[in-house]
Amino acid sequence: MKLSLFTAAVFLSFSAAHAQDSLMFRRISDEVMLRSTCYNNLRVLCKTVGHRLSGTPAAAKAVQWGEKAMKEAGADNVWLQPVDVPYWYRGKESLELNMGKEFKSVPVLSLGNSQGTNGKPLEAPVVMVYNFDEYRALPEKEVKGKIVFFNYRFRQDFINSFEGYGDAVMYRWNSPNVAARRGAAGVIIRSMSTGQDDYPHTGSMHYDDSVVKLPEMAIGNQTADALEQACLKGTVRARMTSECHMMPQMVRSYNVIGEIKGTEKPERIITVGGHLDSWDVGEGAHDDGAGCVQSIEVIRTLKALGYKPRYTIRAVLFMNEENGNKGGHAYADSAIARREQHVLAMESDAGGFSPRGIGLEMTEEQKQYIRTFAPLFMPYNVYDFSKEEGGVDISPIHNKLKVPAAGLLPDSQRYFDYHHTAADNFEAVNHRELKLGAVTMAQFIYLICEHGLK
């Protein structure tokens, strides 16, 4: 009898706790859907700062914007955390293709971190291959001095488009190294793109220590289709010209941090963030202006609701996710130096689309514990807690300090139409979808703050 009374008491207190959580989830949702500033914040970031590659004056302006927005959101403390970042310079660039009678200029973007042609034309015949294996099987004389076109298609049969990206991205990241080892002169790649348009997609690449630094350029799907057909029919010549290069000096920049101080255990910290830098095309709206304004919105919403968190809640706008992740490392290194106690880090860096779930990088026990709260999220159409996903910016704190990591999982269908292109602008973000992502983030942060992460 005592036991069953005890069981009943446990059950009732559990239900009561959930009723309170459920109510707070609704209050968070109403606050964001009716009074959010995140969509307007994104407009200001996109339209007054625009794109903001690490090290550029625009990135410095974005830091000022972030500091102001964080203060306006009502953060108790706002500060800038120094980060030294690389500065890759694009300059002028062009790709001309002779697919018949004459050279014609096509839409193109050099890949980030790559070394161009010092502004001088590099002209050579094009060798098309569909993948690395095919390239490696060609006789060396057929590739030596040529411009290699790696015509690997982004697979559209993956339902989660990030799987398609994961499958294809080595052709952006590594093609110049593969090509250089057999004496090629330059590289063209088909963009990492689900789009049916002709936008080229930029993004980071790297050079292995031991290889010649070949120029690498991305073309859009339509140009790639035309080039493919021309290569199948006969000889194509390409003329690459580009001034891009990595600047010799690092540039002082900052992570922007705002926090609500914890009332009970302020030394314990929950982080929520996105990255402030973007590629140097478009407006960096989905990637990752969205994650920034959503993280700021978590602070604004919880302050507006008068919520007094037990733990300290920190929103972080990380610098340099795109081509170095220096901000993520600076944040982790600072946490180590200060002996900070981190409960959880969450990131939004998959676009401002309708949320579907939260990815979890933590112990199985912690995942199972979080999944017990899944029914609370269902009225908000958030149902997927099955994936192992965190975020690039929070990976250093996750890896170095074993901090449990979580990543917002929005619908992925449109992301790789826009990712790293001139089309990733404010107009590509829907106001309700953006806000719902912020709702999910604020609800999750609230939940971990209330219940801890055992």
Added chain:
Amino acid sequence: MKLSLFTAAVFLSFSAAHAQDSLMFRRISDEVMLRSTCYNNLRVLCKTVGHRLSGTPAAAKAVQWGEKAMKEAGADNVWLQPVDVPYWYRGKESLELNMGKEFKSVPVLSLGNSQGTNGKPLEAPVVMVYNFDEYRALPEKEVKGKIVFFNYRFRQDFINSFEGYGDAVMYRWNSPNVAARRGAAGVIIRSMSTGQDDYPHTGSMHYDDSVVKLPEMAIGNQTADALEQACLKGTVRARMTSECHMMPQMVRSYNVIGEIKGTEKPERIITVGGHLDSWDVGEGAHDDGAGCVQSIEVIRTLKALGYKPRYTIRAVLFMNEENGNKGGHAYADSAIARREQHVLAMESDAGGFSPRGIGLEMTEEQKQYIRTFAPLFMPYNVYDFSKEEGGVDISPIHNKLKVPAAGLLPDSQRYFDYHHTAADNFEAVNHRELKLGAVTMAQFIYLICEHGLK
């Protein structure tokens, strides 16, 4: 021992059946994601036909398009089912507002089925109310002869935007009746819109038998905000001018039907459809070109995979969903006259967005049965089988013949930004989202065809 062997056999046969379904689900998905014609079909419908209100020459052209597309998809039989439809004519229209010194023209759309001002200006002071109760509480002298502005906002706090629509839509449907009963001269409504833009949204309204037919016009959210402020400050005058009216004669039109003949029980029919008519603005892309091309894609995909269905599978492009539902009734009446046996009817009429679930209007037992198959859909991000949703076109066959009804449930966040506006065009539809809807539909139709609906 016998029992446990039996149990094991049942389990194994169940698993085997699911393995086959799972494989077919993947084949359907790959076929649609890699080789679908639905996105291009939508482009042709939107760009060569455009909007296609019932009774118009464009609607007749859409019927021709549908017949051709259904044949190209490989349907065994394609035919046109006669439907007599109303023909509402918009003509010229304008709304001028004097919110200060002078009259200025604002973006406006008369509501469908409404009677205009015979092309002559109707000028009167504006009375603003926020809802019907407030209007009914006003003294009659304050409303008599006035133009009433029903300033009811689409609620953004509902997570499912269709709930916001359901909440607000009576202000479009019924305002002229409420207003006329107390002697008002005309009606302006705030559009049924989640948009932050100024697109007016049209849509159907009706007149009660006993009331004077007042003109009714919708304005976009930005104009509505300006009008609200002006009304709060002082007297505003409006000048409504419109030629719109219902034509006296019905027009002969058609449902377009294509089917794959069943091999085993061809007399049993599964219907999948959308509606071919649209409002007379934009291109009717999400509403409901998407549902049409997805339904055609179900036929194309199952034929392309060489699937031989036990039951007959029918794709139907219904005519006149928007302002009369004559096509839905004609389809049901024909089914009754021919004593057809219908297993299930499914509709896609909630936009070409990422699918999230399938709504079910049927017995509890049938719902439970379908839910046992839910795990098959999870890899395609389709998880919600909880909602009671069918579709307008299939409601007559559901109501008259008790045919189980199902409705595709796409993500609802963007729908009411576009619904019934000039912005509902091809460019507003994402190719992957559209295709994924077709994947879900084809998978569901296949499943019911294989397993029946007990």
